[in-house]
Amino acid sequence: MICLAVTLIGFSADIGYFLGDTKDQCSTYKGPRYRAAGVFIFGFWMLDLANNTVQGPARALLADLAGPDQRNSANAIFCSWMAFGNILGFSSGASGNWHSWFPFLTTKACCEVCGNLKAAFLVAVAFLMFCMLVTLYFAKEIPLEARPEQRLSDFSPLLNNSQQHGHVLSQANLGQHDSGQGSEILGRANSDGHLDFNSDVNRDQVEAFSNGPGAVLVNILTSLRHLPPGMHSVLLVMALTWVSWFPFFLFDTDWMGREVYHGNPNGALSESTAYQNGVREGAFGLLLNSVVLGLSSFLIDPMCRRMGARIVWAISNFTVFICMAATTIISLLSISEYSNGIQHVIGENTAIKIAALVIFSVLGFPLSITYSVPFSVTAELTAGTGGGQGLSTGVLNLAIVIPQMIVSLGAGPWDALFGGGNIPAFALASVFALAAGILALLRLPGLSNSYSSAGFHGFG
Numbered sequence: 001m002i003c004l005a006v007t008l009i010g011f012s013a014d015i016g017y018f019l020g021d022t023k024d025q026c027s028t029y030k031g032p033r034y035r036a037a038g039v040f041i042f043g044f045w046m047l048d049l050a051n052n053t054v055q056g057p058a059r060a061l062l063a064d065l066a067g068p069d070q071r072n073s074a075n076a077i078f079c080s081w082m083a084f085g086n087i088l089g090f091s092s093g094a095s096g097n098w099h100s101w102f103p104f105l106t107t108k109a110c111c112e113v114c115g116n117l118k119a120a121f122l123v124a125v126a127f128l129m130f131c132m133l134v135t136l137y138f139a140k141e142i143p144l145e146a147r148p149e150q151r152l153s154d155f156s157p158l159l160n161n162s163q164q165h166g167h168v169l170s171q172a173n174l175g176q177h178d179s180g181q182g183s184e185i186l187g188r189a190n191s192d193g194h195l196d197f198n199s200d201v202n203r204d205q206v207e208a209f210s211n212g213p214g215a216v217l218v219n220i221l222t223s224l225r226h227l228p229p230g231m232h233s234v235l236l237v238m239a240l241t242w243v244s245w246f247p248f249f250l251f252d253t254d255w256m257g258r259e260v261y262h263g264n265p266n267g268a269l270s271e272s273t274a275y276q277n278g279v280r281e282g283a284f285g286l287l288l289n290s291v292v293l294g295l296s297s298f299l300i301d302p303m304c305r306r307m308g309a310r311i312v313w314a315i316s317n318f319t320v321f322i323c324m325a326a327t328t329i330i331s332l333l334s335i336s337e338y339s340n341g342i343q344h345v346i347g348e349n350t351a352i353k354i355a356a357l358v359i360f361s362v363l364g365f366p367l368s369i370t371y372s373v374p375f376s377v378t379a380e381l382t383a384g385t386g387g388g389q390g391l392s393t394g395v396l397n398l399a400i401v402i403p404q405m406i407v408s409l410g411a412g413p414w415d416a417l418f419g420g421g422n423i424p425a426f427a428l429a430s431v432f433a434l435a436a437g438i439l440a441l442l443r444l445p446g447l448s449n450s451y452s453s454a455g456f457h458g459f460g
Contacts (some may be wrong), residue, residue, distance in 0.1 A: 001050035003125045005397050007041030010121035014040045016263030026111040036109075051097035052401055056394035063379035063393075065139060075372035075379075076300040083294030083364075088127070090287040092120040103244060222244075228381045231392060235444035237313065238374050238399040238437055244433035245370065246319050246407035247425040248327075248363065253282030255422045259331040260356045281353070285360030292364025293371075301373050307372050310444040317437035325432035330355055331423045377444075 009013070013026070016036025022029050059075075068072035092098075098119030099105060099112045105122075107113040227235075256278040257263045263275025303312050334352050374396065382392040411425045 002047060002054070003128060005043045005047035005050055006125055007122045009040055009047065009109075010118040012036045012040040012043060012116050013110045017107075026107075026109055026114065029291040035036070052397060055397045055400075059375045059379070059393045061139065061141065063375075064141065069266045075376045076297045076368075078264070079300070079368050079372040080294050080297035083290050083297060083368070085127075086290035086293065089120075089124065089288060090283060090290060092123055093372070106195050117330035124451075180235055185446070192211060193438050226397070227392065230381050230445040231378065231395075232382070233317060233439075234377055235396065235399045237317075237440045237444060238396060239373075239437065240432050240436035241313075241317055241320075241370055242400050242403040243407060243427045244317070245367075245409055246404055247429040248324070249406065249420070250411060251425060252286065252360070253279045254428070255280035255327070255331070256285065256356060258421060259334055260352055273402055281357070282360070285357050287355060288361040291366040292361050294364075296365045297372065300369060304373065304376075309377055310440060311375050312369055313442035313444065315438045316366035316373070317433050317440055319366040320363070321430050321433035321437060322435055323363050324426050325335065328357075328423055328427045328430065329428070330359070 009318075012416065013036045016039055017023075017034045017036040020040075021033040022031065033127065059078075062074050062078055097116075099115035102115070102119045105118045106112060106443045175212050257265070257275040258278070261274045261278030261281070263273070263278050264271040265275045266272075267275075300312070330352055334349060375393065378396050407425075414424055414428065
């Protein structure tokens with residue numbers, strides 16, 4: 001699905017051309033291309049859906065293959081490979097010669113810049129297919145045993161043993177109203193009130209109801225109520241952490257183009273050029289960020305063993321707080337040098353430019369922690385719950401996606417309240433990062449003692 005989405009995005013201009021956008025050359029036509037834009041938006045939505053869908057299974061598979069004593073090390077290695085992929089991606093996107101190496105990608109609807117984008121995306125598709133085939137071939141996953149306790153509903157592994165049977169009976173009662181077969185299921189219950197799972201009929205009926213499409217939402221909502229101890233705090237800190245991260249992810253290169261290089265994408269030629277230079281410098285900053293991300297991933301394991309995951313996660317959020325506050329201060333200092341505001345000035349201050357790149361680089365350290373420690377904690381908190389790691393990781397992903405939607409919908413109007421620019425969003429991000437760090441210290445379970453002996457294993 002990711003490969004298809006990326007291909008749609010890369011070839012959106014050509015698809016729009018065949019659907020009737022325009023017959024003019026891309027080098028001369030500057031008007032709108034609504035059909036191409038529609039294909040692009042559809043591909044982007046598909047890409048976002050596929051990326052979010054793959055996070056839960058990938059992390060759960062990682063936890064299963066790593067074992068109880070290596071989950072944090074495995075997540076750190078996972079993070080380092082993410083950094084390597086980021087470096088490859090930013091490097092491929094920075095090249096302006098793809099269209100000369102693959103001239104057939106340049107068409108009447110897709111000029112040199114578009115051809116470079118298509119080539120970079122196709123290279124990404126090739127890498128993704130190769131890596132996926134390697135995983136499918138080498139990752140030998142052992143399926144769970146088909147025991148009745150594990151064949152109920154998706155949320156049942158997250159429940160305590162004393163709660164499981166009650167919920168099974170509750171689901172059976174629901175099945176009586178939904179399918180008319182609940183009486184038969186209850187009729188085969190043992191004298192102590194437990195279902196007779198030795199009966200193939202009962203097992204199949206309970207499984208059929210619990211795994212039906214209508215039960216998916218019920219399972220997710222029920223799992224939120226019955227998560228293991230400590231998971232609610234993890235979800236809260238995770239949500240605040242990502243609320244503080246997303247303004248940077250959304251506006252990092254735009255911030256470089258506007259507040260640092262003082263350009264305007266819709267302004268005169270000199271302003272537009274300054275903005276594009278800032279965006280390219282921001283992409284270079286993201287490359288530095290990925291390098292630091294990869295190097296920092298090797299420090300996560302020893303840091304957690306020495307200080308504990310709770311302290312390490314809190315340090316990550318406090319670092320984000322400092323960087324977001326520094327971003328706000330740098331923007332204010334940069335704008336204060338000019339009396340007409342950022343939309344009417346050209347050029348950048350060298351010291352401010354260097355400081356901005358430093359911030360991009362430093363943020364690679366807390367990002368490595370954000371990409372690994374929360375997933376390690378989640379895997380360990382649910383390790384003894386009979387296979388609930390996948391569902392808990394999926395619920396943890398909700399703590400990422402929901403803040404993403406909130407920031408995406410609210411950051412623009414929030415910035416508009418203060419006259420535009422990216423400063424208000426970064427200032428608010430620093431507040432959420434500080435709150436996430438404080439809550440990490442106060443609410444997350446103490447993990448240092450157990451982790452130092454067995455890689456997070458054994459805490460509860």
